[in-house]
Amino acid sequence: MELLNGRYTLDGMDLLNLASEFGSPLYVYDTATIERQYRRVEKAFQGVNLKLKYACKANSNQAILKFLNKLGAGLDAVSIEEAELGLKAGFSASEILFTPNGVSFEEIKKGVELGLVINIDNISILEQFGNEYGGTVPCCIRLNPHIAAGGNQHIQTGHIDSKFGISVHQVRHIERVVKSCSIRVEGLHIHTGSEILDSSVFLRAAELMFDAAQQFPDLKFIDFGSGFKVAYKEGDVTTDIEELGNELTERFNSFCKQYGRELELWFEPGKFLVSEAGVLLVHVNIIKQTMATVFVGVDSGQNHLIRPMFYDAYHEIVNITNPTGKQRIYTVVGYICETDTFGWDRKLNEVREGDVLAIKNAGAYGFSMSNNYNSRLRPAEVLIHDGRALLIRKRESLEDLLRNQVNIDI
Numbered sequence: 001m002e003l004l005n006g007r008y009t010l011d012g013m014d015l016l017n018l019a020s021e022f023g024s025p026l027y028v029y030d031t032a033t034i035e036r037q038y039r040r041v042e043k044a045f046q047g048v049n050l051k052l053k054y055a056c057k058a059n060s061n062q063a064i065l066k067f068l069n070k071l072g073a074g075l076d077a078v079s080i081e082e083a084e085l086g087l088k089a090g091f092s093a094s095e096i097l098f099t100p101n102g103v104s105f106e107e108i109k110k111g112v113e114l115g116l117v118i119n120i121d122n123i124s125i126l127e128q129f130g131n132e133y134g135g136t137v138p139c140c141i142r143l144n145p146h147i148a149a150g151g152n153q154h155i156q157t158g159h160i161d162s163k164f165g166i167s168v169h170q171v172r173h174i175e176r177v178v179k180s181c182s183i184r185v186e187g188l189h190i191h192t193g194s195e196i197l198d199s200s201v202f203l204r205a206a207e208l209m210f211d212a213a214q215q216f217p218d219l220k221f222i223d224f225g226s227g228f229k230v231a232y233k234e235g236d237v238t239t240d241i242e243e244l245g246n247e248l249t250e251r252f253n254s255f256c257k258q259y260g261r262e263l264e265l266w267f268e269p270g271k272f273l274v275s276e277a278g279v280l281l282v283h284v285n286i287i288k289q290t291m292a293t294v295f296v297g298v299d300s301g302q303n304h305l306i307r308p309m310f311y312d313a314y315h316e317i318v319n320i321t322n323p324t325g326k327q328r329i330y331t332v333v334g335y336i337c338e339t340d341t342f343g344w345d346r347k348l349n350e351v352r353e354g355d356v357l358a359i360k361n362a363g364a365y366g367f368s369m370s371n372n373y374n375s376r377l378r379p380a381e382v383l384i385h386d387g388r389a390l391l392i393r394k395r396e397s398l399e400d401l402l403r404n405q406v407n408i409d410i
């Protein structure tokens with residue numbers, strides 16, 4: 001988002017105009033930012049055979065998926081439905097890594113039938129997979145290195161109490177199952193958590209992967225998951241992707257020499273590609289002075305953007321209607337009957353009822369985590385692409401709330 005001649009814009013498009021044209025609340029994304037972020041990762045890892053699998057749980061709108069497909073990405077799908085959305089958007093099944101957690105073997109079978117790359121996350125499923133497909137269908141194995149990547153504990157997945165992956169300490173057990181069932185293991189996977197703040201921590205996890213990889217002679221790829229952190233506010237530590245690229249490229253290439261074959265290096269960025277590409281525009285319904293603070297009540301809430309309430313995440317808020325107004329301190333809250341606070345004690349240019357606020361970093365885990373609590377409708381989504389603002393999802397209507405309800409006489 002940029003302030004141009006006193007007006008807030010996203011890739012050159014005037015955001016206030018979009019709010020009046022498409023209504024409020026409104027998610028707005030731009031493809032230019034997605035492409036810039038995508039190219040950055042590509043460039044940082046140009047010294048290896050890199051494959052990017054976009055983690056589509058971050059934002060699964062068909063238009064976003066199609067755009068990432070066009071850029072050359074594959075997909076990381078955590079449910080069979082995400083995989084199906086990916087296929088609909090034009091990804092071929094072999095480009096989709098299916099990384100579910102805690103699903104039944106029936107769902108894994110569906111993934112095999114669709115032709116997805118299957119990523120297995122526990123020994124029980126590995127045994128069932130081996131019994132059914134040993135010697136025929138290859139798979140990838142998700143390891144848990146027990147290295148927490150740092151940052152917010154709510155989004156760490158690699159620690160000892162985590163439910164994700166098979167412990168690196170169980171590699172002997174994996175080997176036994178693999179051997180007994182003649183399973184072809186073509187990939188190893190880790191996803192340690194959501195934030196790489198320090199590339200040396202990440203490289204420690206990589207070493208554990210390289211150790212484990214020696215036990216699997218049929219590998220085609222090693223998938224390092226994600227964890228690329230973006231800035232949510234000024235001064236945030238972010239992942240130095242260029243530094244990580246340099247260090248991991250060198251180490252990966254020397255590993256491949258030792259392993260005896262050139263492998264593909266996979267990553268599954270979600271947030272890094274789409275977070276900064278999106279804003280949520282909301283209208284100010286009321287200003288309410290209490291004994292504690294001045295509340296700004298907006299026409300949105302935890303039903304549209306739950307990260308601040310769910311993860312205690314910080315999302316920067318900007319009053320785009322009044323860019324030159326005097327700065328005052330506010331607490332921005334939603335309209336849901338819960339304590340849904342977007343941000344305490346925010347310095348905003350003076351806010352008046354009717355103003356439009358932009359909530360930043362809303363491209364990832366915004367709409368995709370939205371819901372209909374309080375029977376509120378979900379917002380519309382607009383994509384800025386090639387100088388045009390395109391509606392990519394209609395605002396919901398009352399019919400959407402009733403669609404699957406069965407009308408009975410009672």
Ligand SMILES: *Cc1c(COP(=O)(O)O)cnc(C)c1O
Pocket residue numbers: 055057058076078099191193194195225226227228268269270271272364
């Ligand atoms: C959520 C997830 C990602 C993406 O994480 P980001 O922080 O959005 O980059 C990647 N891989 C797996 C397996 C995930 O569950």
